[in-house]
Amino acid sequence: MQKVERVSATGKYFKDLFDGIVAIYKGMRLTFIYMFAPKVTEIYPDVKRPLPQRFRGRFAFLYDKEDGHMLCIGCYACVKVCPPQTIVLETHKGEDKKIKVDKYDINIGECISCSNCVEVCPVGALEMTHEFETATFEQSDLFYDMHKLAKYVEKPNMYIPPEPPKIKK
Amino acid sequence: MEVLVQLYTAILSLIPFEPVRNAINMLVPTLAIASMVLGIVFILIWWERRLIAFVQARLGPNRLGPGGIFQSFADALKVMLKEDIVTADADVILFTIAPILVFVPGLLVYSLVPVGNGMIVSNVNVAIFLFLAISSITTLGILMAGWSSNNKYSLMGGIRAVAQAISYEIPLLLSIVGVIMLAGSLSMVDIVQSQNVWNIVRQPLGFIIFFICSLSEVNRIPFDLPEAESELVSGYNTEYSGFKFAMFFLAEYINTFTLGALCTTLFFGGWRFPFDNLLGDIGLQLTAQLGIVWFILKTMFFFSVVVWIRGTLPRVRTDQLMAFAWKYLLPAALLNIFVTSIFAAIGFGVFSR
Ligand code: SF4
Ligand code: SF4
Numbered sequence: 001m002q003k004v005e006r007v008s009a010t011g012k013y014f015k016d017l018f019d020g021i022v023a024i025y026k027g028m029r030l031t032f033i034y035m036f037a038p039k040v041t042e043i044y045p046d047v048k049r050p051l052p053q054r055f056r057g058r059f060a061f062l063y064d065k066e067d068g069h070m071l072c073i074g075c076y077a078c079v080k081v082c083p084p085q086t087i088v089l090e091t092h093k094g095e096d097k098k099i100k101v102d103k104y105d106i107n108i109g110e111c112i113s114c115s116n117c118v119e120v121c122p123v124g125a126l127e128m129t130h131e132f133e134t135a136t137f138e139q140s141d142l143f144y145d146m147h148k149l150a151k152y153v154e155k156p157n158m159y160i161p162p163e164p165p166k167i168k169k
Numbered sequence: 170m171e172v173l174v175q176l177y178t179a180i181l182s183l184i185p186f187e188p189v190r191n192a193i194n195m196l197v198p199t200l201a202i203a204s205m206v207l208g209i210v211f212i213l214i215w216w217e218r219r220l221i222a223f224v225q226a227r228l229g230p231n232r233l234g235p236g237g238i239f240q241s242f243a244d245a246l247k248v249m250l251k252e253d254i255v256t257a258d259a260d261v262i263l264f265t266i267a268p269i270l271v272f273v274p275g276l277l278v279y280s281l282v283p284v285g286n287g288m289i290v291s292n293v294n295v296a297i298f299l300f301l302a303i304s305s306i307t308t309l310g311i312l313m314a315g316w317s318s319n320n321k322y323s324l325m326g327g328i329r330a331v332a333q334a335i336s337y338e339i340p341l342l343l344s345i346v347g348v349i350m351l352a353g354s355l356s357m358v359d360i361v362q363s364q365n366v367w368n369i370v371r372q373p374l375g376f377i378i379f380f381i382c383s384l385s386e387v388n389r390i391p392f393d394l395p396e397a398e399s400e401l402v403s404g405y406n407t408e409y410s411g412f413k414f415a416m417f418f419l420a421e422y423i424n425t426f427t428l429g430a431l432c433t434t435l436f437f438g439g440w441r442f443p444f445d446n447l448l449g450d451i452g453l454q455l456t457a458q459l460g461i462v463w464f465i466l467k468t469m470f471f472f473s474v475v476v477w478i479r480g481t482l483p484r485v486r487t488d489q490l491m492a493f494a495w496k497y498l499l500p501a502a503l504l505n506i507f508v509t510s511i512f513a514a515i516g517f518g519v520f521s522r
Contacts, residue, residue: 017497024482031224031481041228 053165056113057132058144060151061104062125070146071125074099078117078126086110087117104146108134127151172458174287198290202279209465210422214241216469217422217476224480245415253411256319263317268409268416270310274303275423282430283358285440285460296357297345300431301338304386307424308334311395311405314417318408326404329487330395333385336494337392341382343502347375347509348435361439365446368436374505376436378498383431385490387424390479397484429471433464440464 007015042049051057062071074091090103118126129151136142177197184190215230215238222229230237255261280290281300293299308330315327349355351371352363360368369376385392396404406417433439440460445452456463485493 013496027481028477031477034226035220035223035477037226039223039228040226043228043231 051130051132054128055130055132056115056128057130058108058111058113058128058134059115059118059149060127060129061146061149062127063150063152065152065154068152070101071123072101072104072121073123073125074101075122077120077122081116081120083114083116084110084112101146104149106144106149107142108144109139109142127153174285195290198288199280202284202290203276205284206276206279206423206426207419209426210419211241211245212238213422213426213472214244216472217479220473220476221480224477248415248418249412251411253413254408256408258319259408260317260319263313264408265413267310267314267317268413268420270313271307271420272416272423274306274310275420275427278303278427279430281357282427282434283361283439284430284464286457288440288461289358292356292358295355297349297355297360297435300357301342301345304424304427305334305338307420314409315395315405318405320408322401322403323405323407326395326397326401326407329397330388330405332487333388333392333394333490336491337382337385337498340378340494340498340502341386343499343506344375344378344382345435346502346506347372350506350509350513357434357439361434361441364438364441367438367443372436372505372509374501375509376432378502378505379435380428380432382494382498383428384475384478385494387421387428389425389428389475391482391485392490393484394487394490399484425472425475426468428475429468430464432471433467437467 063069064071074089076089079085079087079089086107088103088105089101091099091101094100113128115128118128134142181190181194184193218240219229219231219237230240233239233243255264278300281293281296281303283289283292311330312327315323315325315330318324348360348368351368352360354360354363388395394404395401396406398404401407406414409417440456440463442448442452442455442459442463445456448455
């Protein structure tokens with residue numbers, strides 16, 4: 001059986017008044033404290049927050065820094081694995097019977113930054129960069145060719161995924 | 170500041186023709202105060218947005234000018250460039266008059282408020298009555314806007330505004346009676362001059378009632394039922410755009426500033442420096458020379474309190490609103506009059522005139 005507390009109408013009147021004042025006091029005190037609390041807003045274009053190590057922005061098409069040759073061997077693996085199928089690759093067989101890459105275009109507006117192409121590449125010719133401000137005024141500026149995607153690296157080697165961040169206990 | 174007033178009087182006395190002089194004497198102070206208020210309103214809009222952001226641990230507009238102070242000018246410019254849309258089947262005449270009827274009384278009442286020592290457009294001897302009479306026209310404008318928009322949300326907002334105004338006007342008037350009794354005058358200048366001890370000391374209950382009721386009168390947040398965004402889209406001004414909307418928007422801020430100005434004048438010593446009569450000559454000089462500065466500082470303080478309340482309290486329900494006015498505020502106001510009149514009759518302590 002629940003005990004029903006009987007309050008007279010007058011008692012309820014003053015209790016309501018008192019409760020209201022207490023509630024307003026509590027709320028006003030809290031907001032006053034928050035007025036001077038540190039703000040959570042990031043002043044984005046002026047102050048950029050550090051990106052995580054494995055951040056996936058626009059990807060880059062790597063060249064060797066020493067002699068400037070491209071690392072891509074034209075194996076079409078990235079073309080097949082790309083979910084939105086945005087990579088356009090054209091090759092031809094050179095006189096030395098090696099495959100030469102003529103065209104390596106992507107539409108950055110279609111790319112979903114999934115990093116599949118980077119992980120599948122057998123020679124590590126692609127890399128995810130930290131660049132993410134790729135908005136443009138013209139739609140045509142979204143098309144990146146291999147020169148626009150170029151990045152020159154020293155000591156190119158196979159793609160090795162960076163160490164995952166250590167989780168503290 | 171007194172120098173300015175003296176300079177103005179001197180220049181005025183050079184004009185030979187009596188009617189011309191009178192006409193100029195009406196026009197110049199009115200324009201001066203109207204432009205002062207409109208200038209302040211732009212700062213108020215920015216200040217409200219900043220303060221409400223601080224309460225919510227944000228930064229608010231901070232890009233345009235130092236601390237973002239020009240943001241409201243940019244917004245005003247944007248609003249003026251917008252298309253002026255009139256709803257189909259709207260009552261065009263009322264639709265056009267309504268924003269004017271809301272905006273003009275808000276500015277007009279500043280002719281009755283003393284903003285500094287001797288800085289008042291017209292020192293009417295029934296200033297408080299005139300003030301309340303003029304400012305209650307605003308409600309009519311809101312109802313007009315709601316009715317003429319041909320929109321159910323607008324109409325609902327207008328109806329709510331009237332219901333609210335009727336309930337809250339009564340305790341508002343009654344809470345001022347105590348102040349009038351202590352000053353023995355309805356003139357604002359006399360009321361300020363009678364406050365050797367600020368009225369807040371003598372009328373704390375009256376002040377609380379007055380503050381709550383005027384919050385409701387200017388439709389600020391715990392009582393913003395006429396424009397309840399979550400229920401009525403935007404209430405009475407749903408269908409307005411462009412310059413007409415800007416007038417509603419500015420009127421809201423002007424009215425909030427008026428709230429602060431009235432609180433200052435009636436309960437916090439108007440343009441007077443705190444305890445100026447106790448500080449002797451320095452205090453009197455501060456009051457006389459820099460009256461307008463103290464007035465604006467005090468008014469800004471009350472505006473900030475209103476914004477602080479906006480950041481804290483949720484909107485009340487309509488039945489709660491009515492119950493609060495009739496069950497709590499009205500008896501409290503009557504009690505306040507009763508106690509004040511007894512003390513004033515005995516001439517007890519700070520209540521002696
Ligand atoms: S990151 Fe993903 S979507 Fe973008 S090009 Fe590579 S595979 Fe395609
Ligand atoms: S997977 Fe690597 S090597 Fe193969 S085509 Fe793509 S970029 Fe070139």
